[in-house]
Amino acid sequence: MRTIVVGASSGLGRSIGVGLAQRGAHVALLARRRDRLDGAAQEAGSGALAIECDVTDEASCRAAIAEAAAGLGGVDALVYATGIGPLARIADISADTWRRAFDTNVTGAALVTSAALEHLTASSGTALYMSSVSASLTPPWPGLAAYIVSKAALDKLVEAWRAEHPAVGFTRLVVGDCGGGEGDSATEFTTGWDAELAMEVAPLWVSRGYISGSLIDVDHLVEVIDAVLRGGTSMSLPSVTVAPRAQGGAVTQ
Numbered sequence: 001m002r003t004i005v006v007g008a009s010s011g012l013g014r015s016i017g018v019g020l021a022q023r024g025a026h027v028a029l030l031a032r033r034r035d036r037l038d039g040a041a042q043e044a045g046s047g048a049l050a051i052e053c054d055v056t057d058e059a060s061c062r063a064a065i066a067e068a069a070a071g072l073g074g075v076d077a078l079v080y081a082t083g084i085g086p087l088a089r090i091a092d093i094s095a096d097t098w099r100r101a102f103d104t105n106v107t108g109a110a111l112v113t114s115a116a117l118e119h120l121t122a123s124s125g126t127a128l129y130m131s132s133v134s135a136s137l138t139p140p141w142p143g144l145a146a147y148i149v150s151k152a153a154l155d156k157l158v159e160a161w162r163a164e165h166p167a168v169g170f171t172r173l174v175v176g177d178c179g180g181g182e183g184d185s186a187t188e189f190t191t192g193w194d195a196e197l198a199m200e201v202a203p204l205w206v207s208r209g210y211i212s213g214s215l216i217d218v219d220h221l222v223e224v225i226d227a228v229l230r231g232g233t234s235m236s237l238p239s240v241t242v243a244p245r246a247q248g249g250a251v252t253q
């Protein structure tokens, strides 16, 4: 499996990149932070590639995917794990924050996919995008509007790709709470959040039943992704959900 993981410098993307490599994939790990990517590639082993990419920059997306495809000798799978979740009350979200959320969570996914399309078409490959339960399975969570609205747009983007390119498998992965792995593989999703606002909205997320306190085991998440990517041309998986059970453990739909 020649696999590109975008957003592989921390959190779930890093866990997925390293985990897929440990399951036999030849991986290219993409994100902005070079030092983090080098560490991830070292942990992944097996000739893993570390390639800088800023998904908000079209030329960077094209160059990084071209380098990854050349290094891997083609592309069988693309995992888009890039994502940012700015915390703010909806009335306070600036145009810049809305733009950053859409550039990173939606437009970047489209640009990376465009750049990889020729390779994915040649291999009848699979592209998988990390979405969130907050964009489709629950009502919007207070404080996370820019994230949730952009993830809902990402969900539609995945459908739009499938409509025009049926030779490629396009999968939306709906994910519930997951802390990622250890050290640099731990999620950094809440980095930069305003602590006071977080203390205000988090109790609402709990009281409304959006989070239970249980987390998905990241190894289970990687196993599901590995199975989706290995399904290849024999099956179509438009949407897969992995969310924690209230008492712990993963639920897969």
Ligand SMILES: NC(=O)c1ccc[n+]([C@@H]2O[C@H](COP(=O)([O-])OP(=O)(O)OC[C@H]3O[C@@H](n4cnc5c(N)ncnc54)[C@H](OP(=O)(O)O)[C@@H]3O)[C@@H](O)[C@H]2O)c1
Pocket (backbone or CB within 6 Å): 006, 007, 008, 009, 010, 011, 012, 013, 014, 030, 031, 032, 033, 036, 053, 054, 055, 056, 080, 081, 082, 083, 084, 104, 130, 131, 132, 133, 175, 176, 177, 178, 179, 180, 186, 187, 188, 189, 190
């Ligand atoms: N953690 C959860 O519970 C959870 C639940 C549902 C869905 N998800 C989704 O899972 C994905 C990973 O989340 P996470 O929790 O692992 O967060 P994270 O630790 O903050 O990881 C985000 C990744 O995105 C990369 N990134 C951000 N902006 C980028 C840019 N402009 N260009 C290239 N890469 C960029 C970061 O790398 P650099 O900063 O080095 O570029 C990093 O590798 C996200 O799509 C998130 O929405 C997470």
